Amino acid sequence: MIRKSIILSILLLCAVITGVAQQSWSLENCIQYAMENNIQIKQSVLNTEYNENLLKQSKLGQIPNLSASSNYTHSWGRALDQTTYQFTENQQIGSLSLGVSSSVNLFNGLRVRNTILQNELNLMASYEDVEKIKNDISLNIAAAYLSIMFNKELLAVTESQLEITGQQVERTQKIVDAGKLARGSILEIQAQYASEELNLVNAENQLVISLLHLQQILDLPIDTSFEISIPDLQDPGHDPLILDATEVYRIAEQEMPEIRSAELVMESSEKGLKIAEGGRYPSLYLSANYNSGYSDIREQVVEVNETQIPIGETAGGEPVFSYPTEIPVYGRYPFFEQVRDNRSAGVGLGLSIPIFNGWQINTSIANARLTLENAELELQNKKLMLYATIQQAYADALAALKKFTATEQALISMEESFKYTEKKFEVGLVNTVDYNTSKNQLTATQSELLQAKYDFIFKTKILNFYKGEPITL
Numbered sequence: 001m002i003r004k005s006i007i008l009s010i011l012l013l014c015a016v017i018t019g020v021a022q023q024s025w026s027l028e029n030c031i032q033y034a035m036e037n038n039i040q041i042k043q044s045v046l047n048t049e050y051n052e053n054l055l056k057q058s059k060l061g062q063i064p065n066l067s068a069s070s071n072y073t074h075s076w077g078r079a080l081d082q083t084t085y086q087f088t089e090n091q092q093i094g095s096l097s098l099g100v101s102s103s104v105n106l107f108n109g110l111r112v113r114n115t116i117l118q119n120e121l122n123l124m125a126s127y128e129d130v131e132k133i134k135n136d137i138s139l140n141i142a143a144a145y146l147s148i149m150f151n152k153e154l155l156a157v158t159e160s161q162l163e164i165t166g167q168q169v170e171r172t173q174k175i176v177d178a179g180k181l182a183r184g185s186i187l188e189i190q191a192q193y194a195s196e197e198l199n200l201v202n203a204e205n206q207l208v209i210s211l212l213h214l215q216q217i218l219d220l221p222i223d224t225s226f227e228i229s230i231p232d233l234q235d236p237g238h239d240p241l242i243l244d245a246t247e248v249y250r251i252a253e254q255e256m257p258e259i260r261s262a263e264l265v266m267e268s269s270e271k272g273l274k275i276a277e278g279g280r281y282p283s284l285y286l287s288a289n290y291n292s293g294y295s296d297i298r299e300q301v302v303e304v305n306e307t308q309i310p311i312g313e314t315a316g317g318e319p320v321f322s323y324p325t326e327i328p329v330y331g332r333y334p335f336f337e338q339v340r341d342n343r344s345a346g347v348g349l350g351l352s353i354p355i356f357n358g359w360q361i362n363t364s365i366a367n368a369r370l371t372l373e374n375a376e377l378e379l380q381n382k383k384l385m386l387y388a389t390i391q392q393a394y395a396d397a398l399a400a401l402k403k404f405t406a407t408e409q410a411l412i413s414m415e416e417s418f419k420y421t422e423k424k425f426e427v428g429l430v431n432t433v434d435y436n437t438s439k440n441q442l443t444a445t446q447s448e449l450l451q452a453k454y455d456f457i458f459k460t461k462i463l464n465f466y467k468g469e470p471i472t473l
Helices: 002-021 027-037 039-060 111-177 183-217 245-255 257-278 335-341 360-426 432-466
Strands: 065-075 079-081 086-088 093-107 283-295 299-307 310-313 319-321 325-332 344-352
Touching: 027 039, 027 111, 039 111, 111 183, 111 257, 111 360, 111 432, 183 432, 245 257, 245 360, 245 432, 257 360, 283 335, 360 432
Parallel strands: none
Antiparallel strands: 065 093, 079 086, 093 283, 283 344, 299 325, 310 319
16 A cells, blocks of 8 residues: 555656646746745845844833843852851852842933834835845846747747748759759758758747746746747737826836835934934933842851850859850751842942043944935935836837837838749749848848837836836736
8 A cells, every 4th residue: 555655646746747847837927936936035035034033122122131140159268258248267168149130221312212113114124125126026037038929939930931941942943953043043042041040040049048047037947848828919009108207207206115115224224323313312220139149158046055154253252153145056057048038139220421432422423324325325326227217118118119110011011022022033033142132131120020029018018017017918
């Protein structure tokens, strides 16, 4: 039974692996997989957990601290008994001290409170940083995905052109064999076929490289069977721009995590300045302690005897005794009784006033102001970069749309021209050079049309993304 179970498990594992290998990845699947498995995202999430711990610790810093201490000392010769504070001579002493202490900060220039607020802002900024990394990865995946789609269409165009040239090689060979064309014509068309075969190999290589690039972004093991699903995309003429760059930026300025993160960092720097300024204020704290101790040479009175001591004689020679005197008898002093009897407690209120500390507080304040100014400049820079990115995407989208429209019209004319040239070539009215030139121009126009199409699609996806829309195809 165990052997059958093992075999069944292996077969199921093979089936799962095969299913993964044959899975057709959509853009949404790719993005979702990256959100769950990307290493950069995981590292950024760990940073948020680190900031969560800092915030928790700063909040716990408001409550009183509590510590216990214990110290055992073994001494000999002339030594001090810590429980009686008396010196002993040539005697070994084993003493134990116990203590519990606590203190709480009552006021320190609001530095604790501002530290809590600063850590809250840092935590929120780290959340935004995670979203920024997710956005960057999503855009990279979209670009890689569209690159694969472009290379697939370009490969299909190259294969189609190679097939047409192959047919022309066969026709030309027959015409040459019939003696209607010189042998140089078949050599030229064969050279064109060889050149297009090389173009096909290059197109295949570009497709393979783009597939590998997407797998690398997803941190997937390289798999030659990796494949994506191809959605139906409308031509640019049916997907016009809706908002201009200024309108997109107005939305993006409120939505993009890099802007929110920079704003939170600036607010955190403001709290950092207040923390530094709090160093100029006095600190007030309350403390309490409870102590006890034990010594192995200390003794206690175990009983008291009464006796009379002779202090003289009478005139008749009889002894005269003192009043009854109590003579204590010392014995063992148990540990727990000593700890109980040696108890002491205290409460203290302390005030620390900064007067001069080597200019450290003023330096900290000056550095905090510089940090704040740098955060303000960083926020401005992030906004400028975002606006520049949106402007560039908008300009590129408009240029791609114009290029697509113009190339689309040019392609219609080029296809008609090539059909005419092809017919003339078949009857010998056009030489091979002119035929190859016309065909190369057609192929180049088809390639430019594809480039304009996918460039427009990607730039519009960027604009829609900055408007707050998810990346989909």
